[in-house]
Amino acid sequence: xxxxxxxxxxxxxxxxxxxxxxxxxxxxxxxxxxxxxxxxxxxxxxxxxxxxxxxxxxxxxxxxxxxxxxxxxxxxxxxxxxxxxxxxxxxxxxxxxxxxxxxxxxxxxxxxxxxxxxxxxxxxxxxxxxxxxxxxxxxxxxxxxxxxxxxxxxxxxxxxxxxxxxxxxxxxxxxxxxxxxxxxxxxxxxxxxxxxxxxxxxxxxxxxxxxxxxxxxxx
Numbered sequence: 001x002x003x004x005x006x007x008x009x010x011x012x013x014x015x016x017x018x019x020x021x022x023x024x025x026x027x028x029x030x031x032x033x034x035x036x037x038x039x040x041x042x043x044x045x046x047x048x049x050x051x052x053x054x055x056x057x058x059x060x061x062x063x064x065x066x067x068x069x070x071x072x073x074x075x076x077x078x079x080x081x082x083x084x085x086x087x088x089x090x091x092x093x094x095x096x097x098x099x100x101x102x103x104x105x106x107x108x109x110x111x112x113x114x115x116x117x118x119x120x121x122x123x124x125x126x127x128x129x130x131x132x133x134x135x136x137x138x139x140x141x142x143x144x145x146x147x148x149x150x151x152x153x154x155x156x157x158x159x160x161x162x163x164x165x166x167x168x169x170x171x172x173x174x175x176x177x178x179x180x181x182x183x184x185x186x187x188x189x190x191x192x193x194x195x196x197x198x199x200x201x202x203x204x205x206x207x208x209x210x211x212x213x214x215x216x217x218x219x
Contacts, residue, residue, distance in 0.1 A: 087138060092218060093168070093199050098192075101162040106142075109135040112201060113214040116146070118184055121208065127152065133219065134158055134170070146176070146184070154178035167192050168216075170201065191216050 045053070089108035097105040112132040119126050127148040136142035140160035147153050156176045163169040170189040177183050185208050191201035199216040 090218060093193065093216070094197070095193060098162070098166040098168065101166060103140040103160060103162065104138045106136040106140060106160050106168075107138050109133055109219045111215075111217055111219050116203075116212055116214055118210075120182070129154075132214070136160055144172075144176070146178075148178075150180070152178045152180040152182070154184055163190065168199075168201075185210070 087104045087107040091105055091107075093105055096102070110133065112134065114128075114130040114132075116129045116132055117126055118129070127150050129146045129148050131147040132144070133146075134142050134144040136158075142158045142160060143155065144158045145153065145155040154176045157173060159171045159173065161169050161171070168191040170191065172186050172189070175183040175186050185205045187203045187205050189201050189203050191199050193199050200213055201216045202211070202213050204211045
């Protein structure tokens with residue numbers, strides 16, 4: 001009888017010890033308390049691990065904030081409309097324009113003086129052109145308009161480029177049609193900067209050998 005009682009006591013004690021050990025382990029897990037003797041069973045993070053986790057959380061928050069700022073900046077930039085400023089319409093042709101062969105310096109409109117005249121090869125009628133204008137884009141492509149003292153208007157395309165010796169060549173490409181049904185024979189036009197800083201253009205008609213020199217200045 002005593003033997004059975006002793007066995008029951010021992011068995012109960014083992015159950016009690018096991019239950020206490022499990023409760024202690026659970027408490028260590030939930031409270032994150034380090035235990036040297038249960039180190040291999042303890043699942044709680046160390047202070048270093050907690051600090052590293054906090055640092056990772058802070059970095060993630062900083063990264064999210066930066067991404068938000070980038071997105072806001074991209075939206076602001078997309079809403080802006082950037083336009084390139086055109087060249088100066090009042091810029092004069094100077095030595096550096098010819099030396100650098102800067103065709104954009106022609107941007108805008110120019111006057112070729114008021115002394116140009118033509119003679120009708122059939123009737124001998126002389127027409128003066130008090131207004132002769134050329135306007136160019138940034139690529140040197142342009143349009144010219146000549147207004148005669150008889151009321152006629154002659155107009156057509158013109159292309160500017162730099163030729164040999166840095167002279168400015170104004171190519172008509174063909175005869176210039178006029179509103180009265182006539183035309184002005186095609187001209188070879190070459191412009192240069194003289195010693196006084198003014199630009200003048202020499203015009204030659206290959207078909208008629210007519211020649212003239214006219215100033216070239218901003219309107």
